[in-house]
Amino acid sequence: MNNEGPQAGIVIIGGGHAGGSAAAFLRQYGYKGALTLVGTEPLLPYQRPPLSKAWLKGEATAESLALRPARFYTQQNVETRLGVTATALDRAAHTVTLSDGTTLAYTKLILALGSRARPLALPGRDLGGVMELRSAADADRLQAALKPGARLAVVGGGFIGLEVTASAIALGASATVIEREARVLARVACPPLSAFVQDYHRGKGVDVRLATGVEALEGASGQVTGVRLADGGLVPCDVALIGVGALSNDALAQAAGLDCANGIVVDIAARTSDPDIYAVGDCTNRPLPMYGQMVRLESVPNAIEQAKQAAADITGRAPPMPEIPWFWSDQFDLRLQMAGLPFGATQTVLRGVPDVAGFAIFHLAPDDTVLAVEAINAPADFMAGRVLVTKQKQVAPGLLADLSSDMKTLAA
Amino acid sequence: MPTITYIEFNGTSHSIEVENGLSVMEGAVNNNVPGIDADCGGSCACATCHVFVDDAWLAKCGTPDTQEKSMLGFAATAQENSRLACQITVTDALDGLVVRMPEAQH
Numbered sequence: 001m002n003n004e005g006p007q008a009g010i011v012i013i014g015g016g017h018a019g020g021s022a023a024a025f026l027r028q029y030g031y032k033g034a035l036t037l038v039g040t041e042p043l044l045p046y047q048r049p050p051l052s053k054a055w056l057k058g059e060a061t062a063e064s065l066a067l068r069p070a071r072f073y074t075q076q077n078v079e080t081r082l083g084v085t086a087t088a089l090d091r092a093a094h095t096v097t098l099s100d101g102t103t104l105a106y107t108k109l110i111l112a113l114g115s116r117a118r119p120l121a122l123p124g125r126d127l128g129g130v131m132e133l134r135s136a137a138d139a140d141r142l143q144a145a146l147k148p149g150a151r152l153a154v155v156g157g158g159f160i161g162l163e164v165t166a167s168a169i170a171l172g173a174s175a176t177v178i179e180r181e182a183r184v185l186a187r188v189a190c191p192p193l194s195a196f197v198q199d200y201h202r203g204k205g206v207d208v209r210l211a212t213g214v215e216a217l218e219g220a221s222g223q224v225t226g227v228r229l230a231d232g233g234l235v236p237c238d239v240a241l242i243g244v245g246a247l248s249n250d251a252l253a254q255a256a257g258l259d260c261a262n263g264i265v266v267d268i269a270a271r272t273s274d275p276d277i278y279a280v281g282d283c284t285n286r287p288l289p290m291y292g293q294m295v296r297l298e299s300v301p302n303a304i305e306q307a308k309q310a311a312a313d314i315t316g317r318a319p320p321m322p323e324i325p326w327f328w329s330d331q332f333d334l335r336l337q338m339a340g341l342p343f344g345a346t347q348t349v350l351r352g353v354p355d356v357a358g359f360a361i362f363h364l365a366p367d368d369t370v371l372a373v374e375a376i377n378a379p380a381d382f383m384a385g386r387v388l389v390t391k392q393k394q395v396a397p398g399l400l401a402d403l404s405s406d407m408k409t410l411a412a
Numbered sequence: 413m414p415t416i417t418y419i420e421f422n423g424t425s426h427s428i429e430v431e432n433g434l435s436v437m438e439g440a441v442n443n444n445v446p447g448i449d450a451d452c453g454g455s456c457a458c459a460t461c462h463v464f465v466d467d468a469w470l471a472k473c474g475t476p477d478t479q480e481k482s483m484l485g486f487a488a489t490a491q492e493n494s495r496l497a498c499q500i501t502v503t504d505a506l507d508g509l510v511v512r513m514p515e516a517q518h
């Protein structure tokens with residue numbers, strides 16, 4: 001193999017948060033060899049969370065969006081190959097073929113392939129004005145369409161749909177959210193939290209349609225004009241955003257015969273079924289030892305944690321401290337912060353009154369072990385909950401609900 | 413450009429020139445200083461950029477707002493001089509600032 005010369009080193013496929021972080025941690029942890037970062041998008045690794053928020057509202061710059069400045073990659077001796085996609089992985093030869101026809105040899109490979117918006121097989125899907133939001137380019141298209149007075153229809157009441165909705169209202173557009181389930185955030189939050197969030201959106205003038213299916217996207221002259229509902233109704237719109245979840249970009253791994261099941265299967269050190277290949281971020285299905293479950297997490301903290309796991313394993317460093325999953329979302333003046341996953345929870349404890357002033361919901365196992373916390377505008381309760389979940393502490397529900405209980409004492 | 417000194421928990425020191433207007437967190441991340449993770453990218457949502465500010469500099473770094481105080485209150489290793497580095501903006505007045513890192517951010 002000509003290309004397996006002394007230049008072969010670590011290759012990272014994927015230039016998102018996970019891939020960019022893996023490169024940084026490898027250097028932090030003392031890896032001195034060749035390091036190549038391959039990204040499909042033309043941009044250096046950037047933060048995706050602001051795309052639906054600050055970036056959409058024009059409050060962020062390309063500089064502030066970037067994870068690290070361009071000079072970082074030069075200084076850290078990371079070769080970047082942007083605007084190219086890995087098309088084939090030859091595990092026996094230890095090579096990856098890129099879309100520009102070149103081949104990279106690797107000693108260790110890190111797959112940070114990310115996820116993509118779940119496609120919705122709807123008539124009219126290809127009309128102009130029908131969008132999804134994953135990349136900065138998607139966000140730019142969306143921003144251009146969300147002019148004051150524009151009518152936005154959002155299919156899917158998840159984090160992305162609701163964040164874009166809040167930004168659209170701030171931009172002077174109107175918005176309708178169409179959710180198939182009986183509540184928004186059905187996959188990620190508990191019913192009382194969903195109820196609060198959907199009411200809050202309604203109070204801001206958003207038309208929230210629950211338990212509503214979508215039949216088709218309708219248009220005229222190639223441009224979307226409305227969303228046809230399963231009940232026959234029509235939501236007129238100028239822009240339709242489809243935000244119905246994400247799928248792992250695991251095709252490359254599948255084709256190479258790596259174990260995949262709803263994502264690339266990895267262990268707690270981000271190792272795939274091939275000892276020379278790691279996978280990190282949205283594309284993985286990973287163990288969560290505390291819960292005894294495999295999960296596919298789509299979050300920045302997960303991307304960073306797995307990037308550390310992979311970099312530590314490759315450089316022979318002690319594994320990072322295990323973390324509990326956590327998530328955040330900003331919508332209007334609401335900050336949602338969630339930690340832990342309520343697997344096996346049987347008790348729901350409300351701390352405070354559901355109000356913009358702040359409240360939290362704790363989820364407990366039958367033996368009062370705190371499994372998860374969901375907080376709105378209640379950062380102290382979120383942080384306390386994160387500590388309680390991490391420590392797997394048992395707290396009597398009455399104490400958590402009692403606002404006179406000192407959370408610092410409970411979390412100590 | 414102001415110089416900020418970041419001292420890792422193990423004592424390793426990094427003196428870095430950081431542009432005015434960036435946060436102390438960004439100065440660390442942009443230069444791959446270990447120990448400041450900044451999961452949330454600087455929106456004061458995660459408390460993974462916790463630092464201890466040397467006493468001489470504490471007042472010059474300003475006062476933490478309610479959100480930051482709440483987040484810091486539960487950091488396992490929080491002290492009187494704890495700050496979130498993403499909430500400190502670098503200016504000429506901070507030339508010479510020294511911040512130290514906790515053992516872990518979680």
